[in-house]
Amino acid sequence: MTRTHWFAVRKELPHRSRLWLGVMSFLLPLAIWSLVSYVPFVWHPKMEIIDPGDVSYFRPGMLVDRKVFAKESAALQNTGGALPQGKRANPIYLPAPHAVAKAFFTAFTTPPKRRNEPWLHESLWQSIQVIFWGFFLSSLIGVPLGILAGTYDVFSRLFEPFIEFFRYLPAPAFGALAVAILGIHDAPKIAIIFIGTFFQQVLVISNTTRQLDPALLEAAMTLGAKRFSLLFKVVIPGVIQQLYRDQRILLGWAWTYLIVAELIGSSSGITWFITQQARYKNFDNVYAAIMMIGIIGITTDLLLARLGRRIFPWQRQPAQV
Amino acid sequence: MTQLQLPSYLDQPPAVKDRFTRLKQRPVILKVDALGKQFDTPQGPTTALQDIHFQTHRREFLCVIGPSGCGKSTLIRILAGLETYSSGQVLLDGQAVNGPGSDRGMVFQGYTLFPWLTVKKNVMFGLERAGKGRTAAEEVAREWINLVGLEKFEDSYPHQLSGGMKQRVAIARALATQPRILLMDEPFGALDAQTRARMQAYLLEIWKNIDITIVFITHDLDEAIYLADRILVLKAHPGEVQELIEVPVPQPRTVEQFLSPEFLATKKRLETLIHPNRDTHENVGEQLHMVRMVPLDDSVSSIF
Structure with missing residues (x-):
C-alpha cells in the first residue's frame, strides 16, 4: 500500500x-x-411580505409565520379580496452569510449611535485589554505557584486542596461581589477573568510540572545539582515548553469568561456591542462580532504556536495544539 | 555432541594472577560493608538487599550481574545516593556516602540527557554546578566531547542524536566533573547489538586512559566478562552476593577473546550461577502443551 x-x-x-x-x-x-x-425550500419558516394585499395589518418587508400567511390568504380567498404577495424567508436571527460578511466591514465603518459611545474597534480593544490583564495577573501568580506545587510536595499539599475546592465555584457568581469591591469599570471584569483562570491554571501547571521525567532530576543530582539549581536549571527548563502549551490553552479559557465578565458592572467592550446590536435587531452585526472573537482567539493562538517553535528549538515534534 | 573441555574459571594465567595481586594492592575507592535494604510493600516488608560486602580498587572495572529481581539496580542507586539504605555502610574514599553528589558520576540506561540543552551545554551542566565559569566549563566540555568523538555535534540537541551518540554524551557528561567513580546502570541495554559492541570498545578505551573506577551493571554475561576485572554475582530474593569472580581473561581485552577457553569457562560458571535450572529444550515443549497443527500430508510437513 x-x-x-x-x-x-x-x-x-x-x-x-x-x-x-x-x-x-x-x-x-x-x-x-x-x-x-x-x-428557499429548506427551512425558511417565515414569509416576507412584498405586497400586503387586503390584509389590514401586513406591511411590506414584514416577516410573518407561514401559517399566519396561509390563514390570511385563505380568509381573503373566501371573501374575495386582493391576496397578499410574499416570499419565503428565514427568521431575522439567521442572517445569510453574505449579510454577515458585509457586516464585518460596515460594523467598523458605521459610527456609533451616540457620540459618547465607542466605535467597534474601540470596543474590541477594550475587550482585548480586559483579557490581557486578567490573564496576565492570573499567570503572574498562578504559574509560579503551579511550578512550586508541582515540584515540592509541601506546596502541593498546602495549596492544592483549597484550589481544588475553589475551582468548582463558578467565576460569574463573584460578579456582584467584584463590583461591590472594585467598582463598575474594568477592575471587576479583570477580576472575573482572573478567578475563572487562576485556579485551573495552578492545577494545570502543577500537573504539567509533575510530568517531568524524574530520571532527569536524578541525573542532575548525580552531576551535583542541589535545591535551587534543580528548580531553576532542571525543573523549569524541563517543563517550560509544555507550560507554554498549557498557557495557550488557558488563554482560550480566559476568552470564554470574557462575555460574562463584560456584562458585570457597566456593560463594555465587544459584549456591549453585541447586546446593543441585538437590541436593534442587527443580527448580522451580532454574528460578525461573535466571529471576530473567534478570529482574534485563533489568530493569537496560531501566532503563539509559531513563536513557541522559535523559542523552543529542542522540541521533538512540531507543536501540538 | 562432544563436550568442549574447558579449564576452570578459577585457573588464571600467570599474567592475570600477577595483575590481580597488584590490583588488590591499589587503594580502595569504594567499600560496601554489610549493606542491607528493606522495602515496605503492601504485602509487608521485603528485603531487596542483604549483607552486601565488596570493595573496588582504584581504576578497577567491576561488573555487577544477577537475575532480575536481585536488586542490582537498587544497589547502584544506593551507591549513587539516589536511594537510602537500611543497614551497613557505603564508603567512598573512606567517607560515608550521603545523598547524590558529583564525586559519583552516573550513566543511566535511558540516556537522561537534558533535551533542552545542546550536547555542549549538557556536558557543561555538571561543571557549572561545580562553580566553573562559563568559558572554563566550555573548554573542559569541548575536550570531553572531542574525547568521545562528537565534536561535530556539540551544538546539536539530544533528539538529533542516535542512541549510541546520546550515551557517549552521557558518559562525557558524567566524566567531565572528574568523579572518583563512574556508576553505570545497564547503559547499553537499549542499544542494538552492533552499537553496543562499539560502545563497549569505546568504554574500555576511555577507561584505559582516565583515572576512573567503574561499577557497571548489566544482565549480559558476555558484556560482563568482556569489560570487567571482577564480576560481582548477585542472587535474588533476597539480593545477596553469590560470588565475586576474578575474570581470568587477560587484559587488554579484544573481541577475539570471546572464544578463548578462559572466556568460555567464565561464561559457563556465570550461566550456572544465574540460571541454575535452565529450561532444557524438552521441557519447554512440555510447558507449552504443543500439538502438531500442520497436516502430515502438507507440502512442507516438517521443517527439518
Whole structure:
C-alpha cells in the first residue's frame, strides 16, 4: 500500500489531504449555513411580505409565520379580496452569510449611535485589554505557584486542596461581589477573568510540572545539582515548553469568561456591542462580532504556536495544539 | 555432541594472577560493608538487599550481574545516593556516602540527557554546578566531547542524536566533573547489538586512559566478562552476593577473546550461577502443551 487509507487508525494522512480536510472543516459549516440561507425550500419558516394585499395589518418587508400567511390568504380567498404577495424567508436571527460578511466591514465603518459611545474597534480593544490583564495577573501568580506545587510536595499539599475546592465555584457568581469591591469599570471584569483562570491554571501547571521525567532530576543530582539549581536549571527548563502549551490553552479559557465578565458592572467592550446590536435587531452585526472573537482567539493562538517553535528549538515534534 | 573441555574459571594465567595481586594492592575507592535494604510493600516488608560486602580498587572495572529481581539496580542507586539504605555502610574514599553528589558520576540506561540543552551545554551542566565559569566549563566540555568523538555535534540537541551518540554524551557528561567513580546502570541495554559492541570498545578505551573506577551493571554475561576485572554475582530474593569472580581473561581485552577457553569457562560458571535450572529444550515443549497443527500430508510437513 503506497498511500495511507482514509480511515487508517491513527495513521497520519498525506500533507495535501490534511490541508484539504482543514479547509473543509471550515467550508462544511459554511455550506450548511448557505444551504439554509439560500435554498428557499429548506427551512425558511417565515414569509416576507412584498405586497400586503387586503390584509389590514401586513406591511411590506414584514416577516410573518407561514401559517399566519396561509390563514390570511385563505380568509381573503373566501371573501374575495386582493391576496397578499410574499416570499419565503428565514427568521431575522439567521442572517445569510453574505449579510454577515458585509457586516464585518460596515460594523467598523458605521459610527456609533451616540457620540459618547465607542466605535467597534474601540470596543474590541477594550475587550482585548480586559483579557490581557486578567490573564496576565492570573499567570503572574498562578504559574509560579503551579511550578512550586508541582515540584515540592509541601506546596502541593498546602495549596492544592483549597484550589481544588475553589475551582468548582463558578467565576460569574463573584460578579456582584467584584463590583461591590472594585467598582463598575474594568477592575471587576479583570477580576472575573482572573478567578475563572487562576485556579485551573495552578492545577494545570502543577500537573504539567509533575510530568517531568524524574530520571532527569536524578541525573542532575548525580552531576551535583542541589535545591535551587534543580528548580531553576532542571525543573523549569524541563517543563517550560509544555507550560507554554498549557498557557495557550488557558488563554482560550480566559476568552470564554470574557462575555460574562463584560456584562458585570457597566456593560463594555465587544459584549456591549453585541447586546446593543441585538437590541436593534442587527443580527448580522451580532454574528460578525461573535466571529471576530473567534478570529482574534485563533489568530493569537496560531501566532503563539509559531513563536513557541522559535523559542523552543529542542522540541521533538512540531507543536501540538 | 562432544563436550568442549574447558579449564576452570578459577585457573588464571600467570599474567592475570600477577595483575590481580597488584590490583588488590591499589587503594580502595569504594567499600560496601554489610549493606542491607528493606522495602515496605503492601504485602509487608521485603528485603531487596542483604549483607552486601565488596570493595573496588582504584581504576578497577567491576561488573555487577544477577537475575532480575536481585536488586542490582537498587544497589547502584544506593551507591549513587539516589536511594537510602537500611543497614551497613557505603564508603567512598573512606567517607560515608550521603545523598547524590558529583564525586559519583552516573550513566543511566535511558540516556537522561537534558533535551533542552545542546550536547555542549549538557556536558557543561555538571561543571557549572561545580562553580566553573562559563568559558572554563566550555573548554573542559569541548575536550570531553572531542574525547568521545562528537565534536561535530556539540551544538546539536539530544533528539538529533542516535542512541549510541546520546550515551557517549552521557558518559562525557558524567566524566567531565572528574568523579572518583563512574556508576553505570545497564547503559547499553537499549542499544542494538552492533552499537553496543562499539560502545563497549569505546568504554574500555576511555577507561584505559582516565583515572576512573567503574561499577557497571548489566544482565549480559558476555558484556560482563568482556569489560570487567571482577564480576560481582548477585542472587535474588533476597539480593545477596553469590560470588565475586576474578575474570581470568587477560587484559587488554579484544573481541577475539570471546572464544578463548578462559572466556568460555567464565561464561559457563556465570550461566550456572544465574540460571541454575535452565529450561532444557524438552521441557519447554512440555510447558507449552504443543500439538502438531500442520497436516502430515502438507507440502512442507516438517521443517527439518
